[in-house]
Amino acid sequence: MSMRGLQYHGAQDIRYNTEIPVPEVTNPNDVIVKVAYCGICGTDLHEFEVPIFFANATTKEGDRISGKQLPLVLGHEFSGIVQAVGANVTKVTPGDHVVVETTGHCSDRREYFKYNTEEPECQSCELGYENTCKDLNFLGLGVDNGALAEYTKYHQDHVLKVDKKIPLDVDALIEPLSVVYHAVELAGFKEGEDALVLGSGPIGLATLLILQAKGASKVVVSEPASVRREQAVKLGAVGFNPFEFGENATEELRKLGSRGQGFAKAFDCSGIPATYTTSIHALRAHGVACNVAIWPHKSVAHYVMDVTLEEKTSVGSLGYQTKDFKGVIELLESGKLDVEKVKSLITGKVGLKEGVTKGFKELIEHKDKHIKILVSPDL
Amino acid sequence: MSMRGLQYHGAQDIRYNTEIPVPEVTNPNDVIVKVAYCGICGTDLHEFEVPIFFANATTKEGDRISGKQLPLVLGHEFSGIVQAVGANVTKVTPGDHVVVETTGHCSDRREYFKYNTEEPECQSCELGYENTCKDLNFLGLGVDNGALAEYTKYHQDHVLKVDKKIPLDVDALIEPLSVVYHAVELAGFKEGEDALVLGSGPIGLATLLILQAKGASKVVVSEPASVRREQAVKLGAVGFNPFEFGENATEELRKLGSRGQGFAKAFDCSGIPATYTTSIHALRAHGVACNVAIWPHKSVAHYVMDVTLEEKTSVGSLGYQTKDFKGVIELLESGKLDVEKVKSLITGKVGLKEGVTKGFKELIEHKDKHIKILVSPDL
Ligand SMILES: [Zn+2]
Ligand SMILES: [Zn+2]
Ligand SMILES: [Zn+2]
Ligand SMILES: [Zn+2]
Numbered sequence: 001m002s003m004r005g006l007q008y009h010g011a012q013d014i015r016y017n018t019e020i021p022v023p024e025v026t027n028p029n030d031v032i033v034k035v036a037y038c039g040i041c042g043t044d045l046h047e048f049e050v051p052i053f054f055a056n057a058t059t060k061e062g063d064r065i066s067g068k069q070l071p072l073v074l075g076h077e078f079s080g081i082v083q084a085v086g087a088n089v090t091k092v093t094p095g096d097h098v099v100v101e102t103t104g105h106c107s108d109r110r111e112y113f114k115y116n117t118e119e120p121e122c123q124s125c126e127l128g129y130e131n132t133c134k135d136l137n138f139l140g141l142g143v144d145n146g147a148l149a150e151y152t153k154y155h156q157d158h159v160l161k162v163d164k165k166i167p168l169d170v171d172a173l174i175e176p177l178s179v180v181y182h183a184v185e186l187a188g189f190k191e192g193e194d195a196l197v198l199g200s201g202p203i204g205l206a207t208l209l210i211l212q213a214k215g216a217s218k219v220v221v222s223e224p225a226s227v228r229r230e231q232a233v234k235l236g237a238v239g240f241n242p243f244e245f246g247e248n249a250t251e252e253l254r255k256l257g258s259r260g261q262g263f264a265k266a267f268d269c270s271g272i273p274a275t276y277t278t279s280i281h282a283l284r285a286h287g288v289a290c291n292v293a294i295w296p297h298k299s300v301a302h303y304v305m306d307v308t309l310e311e312k313t314s315v316g317s318l319g320y321q322t323k324d325f326k327g328v329i330e331l332l333e334s335g336k337l338d339v340e341k342v343k344s345l346i347t348g349k350v351g352l353k354e355g356v357t358k359g360f361k362e363l364i365e366h367k368d369k370h371i372k373i374l375v376s377p378d379l
Numbered sequence: 380m381s382m383r384g385l386q387y388h389g390a391q392d393i394r395y396n397t398e399i400p401v402p403e404v405t406n407p408n409d410v411i412v413k414v415a416y417c418g419i420c421g422t423d424l425h426e427f428e429v430p431i432f433f434a435n436a437t438t439k440e441g442d443r444i445s446g447k448q449l450p451l452v453l454g455h456e457f458s459g460i461v462q463a464v465g466a467n468v469t470k471v472t473p474g475d476h477v478v479v480e481t482t483g484h485c486s487d488r489r490e491y492f493k494y495n496t497e498e499p500e501c502q503s504c505e506l507g508y509e510n511t512c513k514d515l516n517f518l519g520l521g522v523d524n525g526a527l528a529e530y531t532k533y534h535q536d537h538v539l540k541v542d543k544k545i546p547l548d549v550d551a552l553i554e555p556l557s558v559v560y561h562a563v564e565l566a567g568f569k570e571g572e573d574a575l576v577l578g579s580g581p582i583g584l585a586t587l588l589i590l591q592a593k594g595a596s597k598v599v600v601s602e603p604a605s606v607r608r609e610q611a612v613k614l615g616a617v618g619f620n621p622f623e624f625g626e627n628a629t630e631e632l633r634k635l636g637s638r639g640q641g642f643a644k645a646f647d648c649s650g651i652p653a654t655y656t657t658s659i660h661a662l663r664a665h666g667v668a669c670n671v672a673i674w675p676h677k678s679v680a681h682y683v684m685d686v687t688l689e690e691k692t693s694v695g696s697l698g699y700q701t702k703d704f705k706g707v708i709e710l711l712e713s714g715k716l717d718v719e720k721v722k723s724l725i726t727g728k729v730g731l732k733e734g735v736t737k738g739f740k741e742l743i744e745h746k747d748k749h750i751k752i753l754v755s756p757d758l
Contacts, residue, residue, distance in 0.1 A: 123640045123664055124664040124665070127663075127664065129665055129690065131690070132665070132689045132690050186690065268683075276681075276683055284502055284506075285502055285503040285506065285511045286503070286506060286508055291683050291686065291687050293683075294684075295682075295683045295684045295687070299680035299682050300680075300681050300683060301680070301681070302655075302678060302679045302681030303674075303676065303677075303679075304647075304650070304655055304670050304672075304679060305673075305674045305676070305695070307670065307695040308670050308674070308696065309511065309695070309697060310511045310697075311508065311510075311694070311695060311697055312694070312695070313693070314686065314692070314693040314694070315686065315690065315692045315693070316684070316686040316691070317687065317690060318690055
């Protein structure tokens with residue numbers, strides 16, 4: 001049996017193929033998922049330009065977790081319906097609505113892919129932080145075939161059931177929401193605290209929604225581009241345009257903290273020197289600045305006493321763990337995370353065949369028009 | 380009644396005076412302490428060159444916490460014996476061996492000094508972090524007369540009793556030990572973890588002792604100066620000379636972590652760009668780098684992804700709270716913190732009269748010969 005899907009062959013080379021073999025249960029822990037919706041994110045766009053996550057899969061040695069080689073199906077942020085399960089699967093049953101936490105790390109290499117099994121577990125995995133596994137990669141980014149296809153599969157430990165009252169298109173956003181949920185938890189955010197979000201792109205908006213769902217007393221989103229800033233305001237943020245205040249921007253921002261003296265937490269979702277510095281300076285005493293952005297190898301001028309004098313913390317967040325998916329699902333199912341607000345982040349839906357032209361290329365060419373484009377095999 | 384003491388009149392101007400009035404109980408919470416030993420630290424030496432903490436006390440408005448003006452007695456790290464107490468004092472009684480947590484913050488201004496009482500509590504104090512009070516200062520650095528004299532006094536809330544089995548000269552080191560105890564707690568250090576200490580001056584050595592007392596599995600002290608490094612080794616550290624390895628120093632350091640891949644915690648007790656960068660790079664995944672040094676206003680090249688890729692944390696520690704004094708006293712009384720090791724940090728004892736020549740000037744001119752010089756009115 002074959003299916004339709006988008007395969008990554010290399011930079012600028014994503015091909016629509018109708019002859020991809022449908023995945024089958026080959027491991028008793030396998031869950032076969034019929035894909036409903038799969039988002040395209042900045043990482044996918046970056047891989048479209050230059051393979052980073054896919055880099056190992058382009059070599060003879062293959063991916064560090066699975067040994068797989070190109071071509072592989074793209075897509076790592078998705079929802080779907082369980083189609084079939086292996087004999088040992090207890091966590092889900094056919095018909096369930098599910099999302100997949102797509103990381104591949106040391107234990108997946110050894111227990112699922114049975115690849116390089118003699119390689120010792122890395123320190124992060126040993127300490128229980130699989131999200132910073134030294135060989136971390138994702139289904140749909142090189143570990144194995146992803147979800148820009150009709151079907152995909154993974155070990156049941158990566159598959160999480162979602163209540164059917166949540167629409168499947170909204171479910172597809174659980175993955176990007178988990179990225180920022182992880183950051184909000186890592187920063188030690190507590191209900192009732194205020195927070196600053198720097199940058200109002202897809203990650204910034206997702207951070208806003210998670211902060212609201214977790215009971216932030218106030219969220220200020222700083223973003224110079226008015227279209228993006230307005231999106232944050234529409235979702236309930238206090239908008240701030242740093243360009244309006246020039247040199248005094250940080251001082252003005254601090255006044256917007258609930259006590260008028262800075263924020264408990266700041267999330268840098270832009271990743272430029274100005275936002276890094278602001279994320280520290282705009283904090284109140286004992287505040288935490290958390291980087292959520294991916295930076296090029298470029299340094300920032302850091303003043304150690306800026307952190308020390310008020311015992312502030314600077315931390316960086318990377319990816320997620322299964323617990324973060326569970327957290328987001330709980331917020332959605334309990335209604336704390338507003339389904340309609342999440343839905344409003346979806347600015348386009350396209351079929352598999354137009355995935356490259358109306359998905360990847362549309363996002364690259366009309367960046368500011370979109371927050372999230374979903375691809376569906378049913379369109 | 381008058382007493383002998385060293386008064387600060389300004390930069391380069393510390394005067395020995397035999398006609399200082401002996402402090403008396405004027406507040407029902409007062410504790411009068413007969414000083415046993417008082418240390419001289421880097422902050423005192425810095426004030427000797429340029430008034431920073433004393434700056435406000437040089438003006439007509441006076442200190443921000445107490446309104447006091449120069450001249451004032453120096454000395455903020457000391458031990459002594461309770462001489463007399465006010466009517467409300469319940470925490471100590473005459474004859475007790477005590478140390479004094481000498482901070483002055485918002486509540487001291489309002490409740491003890493009754494100065495500028497209408498000024499609102501600062502955010503740090505409101506949040507319970509008096510150590511980062513916006514007007515933070517210390518007894519012996521401008522808040523009030525300190526302990527380079529025969530007697531001093533403060534509110535009972537700042538006075539802590541120490542078991543008489545601990546020698547009074549060792550008690551005088553509880554203050555500098557509390558500075559690093561605070562840092563070790565702030566960094567989230569847990570028993571059994573390994574740690575790196577950068578710099579083997581008085582603060583670095585104190586950090587080493589607290590880490591040992593709190594059950595570190597291994598402490599590596601990195602210090603290029605061999606005399607200082609040997610002091611750390613003598614106290615039980617693994618010594619590391621970064622100059623021996625040049626460009627590979629950080630890589631070699633990481634190998635000394637208990638799993639060969641960096642340290643759980645790193646304490647920068649030097650405060651130069653190289654030690655900041657090393658404090659981050661030498662960490663294992665999810666490690667915490669804590670600045671304990673005081674920096675000039677000079678930036679470091681910080682790579683945000685260095686923190687993000689393994690979810691490391693960069694934090695700065697400032698001063699202490701009463702809880703940190705309690706922590707150090709408990710470690711000393713329980714024997715976890717080795718009294719003999721603490722005693723070995725004392726490299727000189729001088730009388731009050733020679734305090735400037737054999738204390739301040741000796742430390743400035745023969746920095747590497749000394750760790751801690753104590754001044755005693757009884758010598
Ligand atoms: Zn993504
Ligand atoms: Zn791993
Ligand atoms: Zn001191
Ligand atoms: Zn205060």
